[in-house]
Every structure is written in structure tokens, then in C-alpha cells.
Amino acid sequence: MARILVVDDSPTELYKLTGMLEKHGHEVLKAENGADGVALARQEKPDAVLMDIVMPGLNGFQATRQLTKDPETAHIPVIIVTTKDQETDKVWGKRQGAKDYLTKPVEEDTLIQTLKAVLGG
Numbered sequence: 691m692a693r694i695l696v697v698d699d700s701p702t703e704l705y706k707l708t709g710m711l712e713k714h715g716h717e718v719l720k721a722e723n724g725a726d727g728v729a730l731a732r733q734e735k736p737d738a739v740l741m742d743i744v745m746p747g748l749n750g751f752q753a754t755r756q757l758t759k760d761p762e763t764a765h766i767p768v769i770i771v772t773t774k775d776q777e778t779d780k781v782w783g784k785r786q787g788a789k790d791y792l793t794k795p796v797e798e799d800t801l802i803q804t805l806k807a808v809l810g811g
Contacts, residue, residue, distance in 0.1 A: 691715035692737035692809055697727030697753065698771070699745040703794065707740060707771070710798045716805075724748030728756050731763050738808055740801075741788070743772040743779070751786050758787025767808035771796055 694716050696707045708718045719736055721727035725748045731739055739757065743750035750770060757763045767789040772779070775793040783791045789808045792800060805811075 691717065692805070693717045693719060693734070694805070695719040695721065695727065695731055695734065695736040695739045697721045697724065697739060697745075697750065698742040699723055700742070703742065703771075707796070707801070710796075710801055711805075713798075714802055724750060724753030728753050728763075731757055731766060732760070735763070736766060738805060739766055739768045740771045741768050743770060743774050743783070751782060754783065754786040754788050769804055769808060771801075 694711050696704055696718055698704050699722050704720055711718050719730055719734055721730045723745050741750045741754050754768045757766060757768055768787060770783045770788045770791045771794060773794045780791045790804050792804060
């Protein structure tokens with residue numbers, strides 16, 4: 691299956707998302723902030739990235755923009771997974787290059803279907 695990078699500063703969210711992904715056979719890479727997420731994505735070239743927005747330092751919007759504008763990582767689809775559910779946040783997320791935008795708590799089916807869609811499955 692796919693290698694998915696989960697970028698989230700919440701240990702609880704990392705645990706939940708990792709559980710859902712591993713249950714469906716995906717390999718999970720983890721980063722606890724935007725800067726580490728960008729560095730890990732450049733190093734590991736995952737198949738997709740699940741990106742939180744509200745994180746210390748480099749936030750998810752900034753990290754998404756860095757990944758989608760960098761020729762090395764631009765091919766990696768980023769899905770924003772956040773508690774921010776305002777329409778303006780969704781528009782801004784897509785403007786940064788995110789392929790999709792999910793709000794927490796994420797349903798397992800929704801997460802897996804969204805991943806399949808961005809991975810071309």
C-alpha cells in the first residue's frame with residue numbers, strides 16, 4: 691500500500707490517524723511540526739501527506755505551500771486534516787496547493803476514500 695506522512699502536533703491525533711491508516715495496510719511516517727514534516731517529505735518522498743494546520747513554528751498552510759511549490763515534492767498530494775472548518779480556511783488551504791481538506795474528527799471511511807482519490811486509486 692501507500693506510504694503516508696502524518697504531520698500533527700497532537701499525540702492523540704497522530705495515534706488515531708496512524709491506527710486508521712495501518713489498519714488499511716498503509717505505512718505511516720510521522721512528524722510533530724511543519725518544519726519536520728517538510729524535511730521528512732523531502733527525505734522520504736511519501737505517497738501522500740496528511741497535514742494539520744495549527745502547529746507551533748511552521749504551520750500547516752506554510753508547510754503545505756513549501757511542499758507544493760518545491761519541484762522535489764510538488765508531486766506529493768497534501769490533504770489538510772484540521773479542526774479549522776471555516777470556508778475561508780478551506781479556500782486558503784486549496785490555494786496553498788492542498789488536494790483536499792478534511793475536518794477533525796475524521797471518519798475512517800472518509801479518510802480512506804479521500805486518500806484513494808488523491809492517490810489515483
